[in-house]
Amino acid sequence: MSWFDDMVTQVWSFIVMIVDWVFSLLMLPDWLYEPTIILIKIIILLLLFSLDLIGIIYLERKLLGRFHNRRSITETGKYGLLQNIADAIKLMIKEDIIPKKADRFLHNVIPILLGFIAILPLAFIPYGPRLYLVNYDTSLLFILAIASLAPGLVLLAGWASNNKFSLIGAFRSGSQMVAYEVPLALSVIGVVMLSGSLNLYSIVEAQKNIWFILVQPLGFITFFISSIIELERAPFDVPEAESELVAGWKTEYGSLKFGLIMGAEYMHLFVTCALLTILYLGGWNGPDFLPPSFWFLLKLHLLIVAFVWVRITFHRFRIDQLLRFGWLRLVPLAILNIILTVLVTPYVLPYISL
């Protein structure tokens, strides 16, 4: 059942044909060919992704409404489908306010950098057996490395805003992000040990017979919790606690910059769910009645539903509870997961296709 991938490859070869034809028609130089192809790939990916982004935000808002026993967005377009687009347009046409004593350059440049590091991991995610941009040997490491760039930028954003709420929010964000990178990385180690690779593609290939969530549920749970904290979503939204800090480190950001930060947040959500799917839920592996990429996207969006579910259920932690929970519970659990993986590996190794 790979008609979907076949279709995508057909469409892609058609696009390449058009590019070839344009190049031969305009007598363009050869060195331009490769960058053009890459640019087209990036544009297509970003277009599809921003469509999915709108869908994710719609899903989240609708689900939040249903969990609250209200109807959520209903008025704009059929079932409120156009509401997110309307909101985006509203953000675009709003006035851009920069605080008087803020660091103008940093204040302006950080949303762009945040958006940049949010879309960078998309290149390394394998969406299907034949649908990926880069098949890179240490792509998992690369994504984790990019994720660890965020705290620095957030700290800078808080400092550049020249606002107490922003600064406190940024410090909280920095502390929790740094603290939870440890269990995140530790829980990934189990998967790497089982699959023997840092390549996301081969990690998915290794789960053909058995998904890693069955081998190490503990790792899945620790990764899930620490990724919620990395995403600063409720119940761990300490850095932007509305009742305490207005909007945390985003307080002074308005208009399109706020839109970019929000977009980046949902991109992080997408990437995190993609990682969870790839590392623990077997990526595109699934029964044969759906195309592999559909399986991948289905699992990803179900994980987003799980994120919303957790968000709506629990109340916010205090910052000290949060850090204690991280260092005294999650880190030991992640280490325990590594030990369990070592013990379990001989028994599950026959099922893992290396």
Place this chain on the structure above:
Amino acid sequence: MVSLSKVIRPLKVTFSYLFKRPFTVMYPKETLQPAERYRGIIQNDINRCIGCGACVLACPNQTLELMAREIDVDLDFTNPKSRMRMRPALDLGRCLYCGLCVEACPTRSLTLSKEYSVISMNRVDMLYTPEELAREKRLPVKERIRRFMGYYLLPKAFGGKYEKELMKLTEEYRAVVSKYGKKEITKEERDRLLSELEEKMFEVIREFGVEGI
């Protein structure tokens, strides 16, 4: 294991909420039925009403005033003797839905309806002529203002200097009407004077800013 149940139980509860009906009432599209004894906009049975004016006296906010019906164009409404031919008109903008007028009504022609949706962009929409109070029809804005000319409800609906100006014009209007009632001026003269006054009043209201005139 106690702490684990603390995690799982809330998740179950919120999950069950996912399948409940939403409480939201999509207000303009669907409306709730008001309570059995809800006090809405008052309603008058214009044929049962005898024009006694008890409701006007009972009203604590002076929202009611007796007014000539649409058929009695030439009625001298300033003369107390023509009261029996008149019926109450209402300024809903000052009504407090107390129901005292309903209690005072000897023929029980005044009742409280269950209508509660009163939304308008101008104060003139809050004025109800006797026919409108009987829910016979709804007049356009300009028509309604013309009907209310000569009655104190119209200036009182506006505030500040507009109220003062309109009140002055209203007194003049009433003087003309009462002169005609005493046969001191002819019908043509009356019509000329009244239409002049009407124009002046419309100008004041236009300056206040009511759309549609």
